[in-house]
């Protein structure tokens with residue numbers, strides 16, 4: 001075979017990484033530059049079919065500099081977080097050879113070669129769903145594949161951590177723990193898988209994307225302010241979280257939904273309490289978030305045992321984890337009663353696993369209009385049309401994967417630019 005002329009080749013890799021939602025929250029750093037947390041955290045990985053980042057990384061001797069495009073728009077790679085991830089991966093790059101294409105890259109060559117990175121999220125970034133977690137996990141995973149990095153996922157997770165803390169938990173599927181570590185250099189601060197996505201597959205996740213015009217405080221600056229001003233945070237990190245982590249690990253191991261739900265809700269509420277304890281106070285939840293909490297609390301109470309767990313990150317969206325499909329369908333009926341869609345099209349009001357609509361008997365807008373008021377809400381209540389933008393129905397999912405199909409690459413293999 002004819003070798004490509006020197007400098008003409010483009011070598012690429014494409015990967016896809018899930019996002020994750022914490023059930024024990026990470027909030028507060030002990031080291032800002034290395035992104036080392038003040039406590040352990042635990043998350044569930046969401047199905048990448050519904051919420052994930054896809055990234056193509058390309059390398060060529062013809063690229064004069066490192067460049068990146070996010071959702072089609074060029075963004076700067078000059079930030080410290082991108083630079084840390086690129087540096088740490090390049091350090092671990094190994095020799096690569098493709099005789100057919102006439103490509104040979106020696107270990108030391110990787111330092112001189114520049115990369116092009118194109119990434120996109122299969123969910124709206126504007127929805128305020130953790131896009132940095134999926135994004136940095138995918139960047140590190142895919143660069144690792146391209147550069148023939150041999151290190152295990154634990155090591156990759158500690159590199160992704162330096163992009164965004166929560167990203168380290170997206171290197172695995174199922175249930176994941178980020179061990180905070182003790183060392184100053186961060187080498188023992190990485191993620192481990194507690195159980196894979198098949199371990200407890202009854203769980204159904206419904207996300208209510210809550211309408212909000214408000215510009216929210218970023219996690220990074222919010223947690224910095226909390227560390228500097230909240231007296232409650234120390235108590236949370238040193239006393240509350242360690243015992244909750246043990247309880248949560250037990251609950252996951254035993255598929256104990258009651259304990260799982262209690263700890264998840266309590267930890268979400270405490271995270272928002274330390275936000276309120278910050279000076280000036282940070283408000284991430286809004287009236288709609290509070291209404292969803294009340295609905296779930298009342299239903300759980302009336303059933304005598306939790307049916308649904310709720311958790312909220314640095315924004316008003318509710319992530320609801322139902323114990324099984326039946327409870328998820330009932331939950332959807334209750335949510336749709338209070339938050340009916342603004343227009344007639346149900347199929348754009350619930351995205352992801354749409355089959356839950358059928359389970360809930362909701363085939364058309366008329367079915368939504370005919371829903372009875374949830375009996376546990378004793379006084380007949382108002383409805384709040386328009387306060388939820390849409391719902392996503394999902395489940396637990398797997399960790400990062402290589403996308404082998406070249407057609408799905410985001411970069412053109414000839415020009416080296418986004419397609």
Ligand code: DP6
Nearest residue numbers: 022025026164165166219220313314
């Ligand atoms: C509320 O990982 O986005 O979602 O490390 O500064 O990038 P940085 O913050 P980030 O914070 C996530 C905070 C959270 C809780 C969690 O995911 O554990």
